[in-house]
Every structure is written in structure tokens, then in C-alpha cells.
Amino acid sequence: MSDTGSEQTEAWTILRMLQWTTDHLKKYGSSSPRLDAEVLFAHARNCQRIDLYAAFNEDPPEAVKAIFRDLVKRRAKGEPVAYLVGKKEFFSLSFLVNNACLIPRNETEHIITECIDRIKKNPPQSPLRIADVCTGSGCIAVTIAKECQRLGFPAELIAIDLSTQALEVAKQNIQLHNVQNSVKALQGDLLDVTPGATPEAIPENSCDFILSNPPYISDEEYLKLDKSVRDYEPKIALVSSPSGLEIIRRLIDQAAAKLKTGGWLIFEHSPMIAQECNSLLLQSKTPTGPWADIRLVKDLAGLARVSIARKP
Numbered sequence: 179m180s181d182t183g184s185e186q187t188e189a190w191t192i193l194r195m196l197q198w199t200t201d202h203l204k205k206y207g208s209s210s211p212r213l214d215a216e217v218l219f220a221h222a223r224n225c226q227r228i229d230l231y232a233a234f235n236e237d238p239p240e241a242v243k244a245i246f247r248d249l250v251k252r253r254a255k256g257e258p259v260a261y262l263v264g265k266k267e268f269f270s271l272s273f274l275v276n277n278a279c280l281i282p283r284n285e286t287e288h289i290i291t292e293c294i295d296r297i298k299k300n301p302p303q304s305p306l307r308i309a310d311v312c313t314g315s316g317c318i319a320v321t322i323a324k325e326c327q328r329l330g331f332p333a334e335l336i337a338i339d340l341s342t343q344a345l346e347v348a349k350q351n352i353q354l355h356n357v358q359n360s361v362k363a364l365q366g367d368l369l370d371v372t373p374g375a376t377p378e379a380i381p382e383n384s385c386d387f388i389l390s391n392p393p394y395i396s397d398e399e400y401l402k403l404d405k406s407v408r409d410y411e412p413k414i415a416l417v418s419s420p421s422g423l424e425i426i427r428r429l430i431d432q433a434a435a436k437l438k439t440g441g442w443l444i445f446e447h448s449p450m451i452a453q454e455c456n457s458l459l460l461q462s463k464t465p466t467g468p469w470a471d472i473r474l475v476k477d478l479a480g481l482a483r484v485s486i487a488r489k490p
């Protein structure tokens with residue numbers, strides 16, 4: 179983005195910068211270079227992306243160009259757009275993110291729809307108790323809280339994470355979306371909440387739903403992940419060592435105790451371990467019998483992405 183030779187007289191309008199940046203980011207391997215350019219420019223100009231369309235011919239102030247140039251340099255090195263702009267959309271809500279938490283993914287929205295569909299089919303008589311285990315940015319807990327509010331179902335949610343830094347992000351999102359009355363963020367190892375944080379925070383047989391997008395990447399798969407994921411997203415959010423199944427196995431065991439009779443466990447996994455997750459559910463037992471209604475849900479790409487089971 180520097181004027182040289184015959185280009186000297188042509189102004190660096192927003193449109194020209196977007197076109198130049200699109201080509202540049204494409205060369206550096208972005209799979210969505212135009213979108214990246216627009217999101218980054220809107221962030222630098224402190225406006226909505228849609229506002230750019232009415233301002234294509236504007237020659238923006240040098241300060242905006244300088245911010246944009248810096249963002250583009252970082253993006254070209256692989257830094258995810260969501261971390262650069264500090265937010266990511268999930269289920270049509272905007273979530274604050276930083277490199278202490280995973281960037282929410284679209285696939286995870288299946289957990290929301292599967293949970294809300296079940297609540298709607300069987301409206302609760304008393305406030306629902308829902309745990310979001312491995313909450314990260316808090317996107318699952320906050321979205322469920324907002325959906326329950328919208329539908330008029332009272333709900334108490336617990337959002338748990340092992341990482342204090344991730345939990346800080348979850349707390350910010352709980353405030354941002356004004357659900358602090360219904361969502362409590364707690365540090366814990368899966369459903370084992372820090373002793374003393376809240377005595378008896380999650381008693382046995384107490385949860386209507388246990389939702390989770392846990393770490394599920396094996397050591398081997400981790401090495402094959404996109405470099406920008408490995409370089410920027412927290413390893414603790416991704417890897418369950420060594421096979422990818424260790425955390426899910428513990429989650430299934432703990433959920434068997436913490437769910438009420440009739441309560442649902444809904445969790446995400448990699449399609450590569452979908453059959454193993456299914457087998458774990460089929461082989462393990464809850465205190466009230468074998469898991470019931472075991473199901474695999476496919477994502478929009480047709481890959482088995484979410485497992486569901488009910489405590490009988």
C-alpha cells in the first residue's frame with residue numbers, strides 16, 4: 179500500500195485498499211481474503227462492515243490507514259481476524275475473545291439448537307439447571323441463557339473452565355450480555371468445581387443439561403492443525419492427550435453422576451472420534467442404568483460432530 183511510479187496520483191480510497199489487501203492476504207494463504215480485509219478495515223475505521231459499502235470512494239485519514247496497515251501485517255502472519263478485532267459472532271451474538279480462549283466455531287451452534295429444541299419440546303416446571311463445561315469465551319452458557327430468557331424459561335447456568343484467563347473472558351461476556359443473574363462462572367476440572375468456590379456447586383442428580391465443547395484433539399492431530407490455530411489459539415483448549423478421548427471419557431463419567439434422571443448430556447467432538455464417543459456412551463453406565471437415546475448429530479458438512487445421551 180505505497181504509491182510508486184504511475185500509481186502516484188491515484189488516491190488510496192477504501193475500495194482500492196480493500197482490493198489491494200484482498201490480493202495481499204490471498205497470497206499469504208487466507209481463505210477469505212476479501213471478508214478479512216473488510217472486517218479489519220471496519221475495525222480500524224470504527225464502523226460496521228456494511229458502512230464501508232457507502233464509503234468506497236473515501237480517502238480515509240492517515241491514522242485509520244496506519245491502524246489498518248498494522249492489522250493487515252498481523253493477519254498476513256496468520257493471526258486470526260477474531261483476535262485482531264477482539265470479537266467473534268456466535269449464534270448471532272457478538273462475543274469478546276482474546277488468545278486465552280478458543281474462537282467460537284459455527285459447528286458448536288449445534289449444541290445450542292439441540293439443547294433448546296429439547297427444552298421447547300418438554301417445557302420445564304421449575305428453573306432449569308444447566309452446566310456448560312469447558313466454557314472458554316462463555317459462548318454456550320451465555321447463548322443458552324439468552325435463549326431461555328427470550329423463550330420465558332427460567333434457567334440457572336454454571337460456566338466452568340480450568341483456565342483462569344479463559345474464565346475472565348467468559349465473565350466479560352456474561353456482563354456484556356447482561357446475564358449475570360443467571361450465569362455463574364466457576365473454575366473447575368470439568369464438573370469438579372474448585373473446593374470452596376461455592377460449596378456443593380454442582381450436587382449429584384442436579385443438572386437438567388450438561389453441555390460441553392471440550393478439548394478433543396489428539397497429540398497426533400494437533401501437529402496437523404492449521405499453523406495459525408497452533409500459533410495463536412490456546413493448546414489447553416484443543417488437546418486432550420494423547421488420544422483425544424481422555425477428557426470426553428471423564429466428562430461422560432462425571433455427567434452420569436451430576437445429571438438428574440431424564441437429564442441430557444450434549445457434547446461436541448471431532449468427526450474422527452465420533453464412533454469412539456458413541457462406543458463410550460454405549461459401554462458406560464449411569465447410576466440409574468445405561469445411557470438412553472444415544473444419538474450422533476451431523477454438522478452442515480455432514481460430519482458427525484455432536485453426541486447426545488439421556489440419563490434414564
Ligand SMILES: C[S@@+](CC[C@H](N)C(=O)[O-])C[C@H]1O[C@@H](n2cnc3c(N)ncnc32)[C@H](O)[C@@H]1O
Pocket residue numbers: 279280281282283286311312313314315316317318338339340341344366367368391392393394414415416425
Ligand atoms: C474447545 S474449548 C471450548 C470453548 C467454548 N466452549 C467454545 O465452544 O468456543 C475448550 C475449553 O476447555 C477448557 N479446559 C481444558 N481442560 C479443561 C478441564 N479439565 N476442565 C475444564 N475446562 C477445561 C479450556 O481452557 C478451553 O477454554
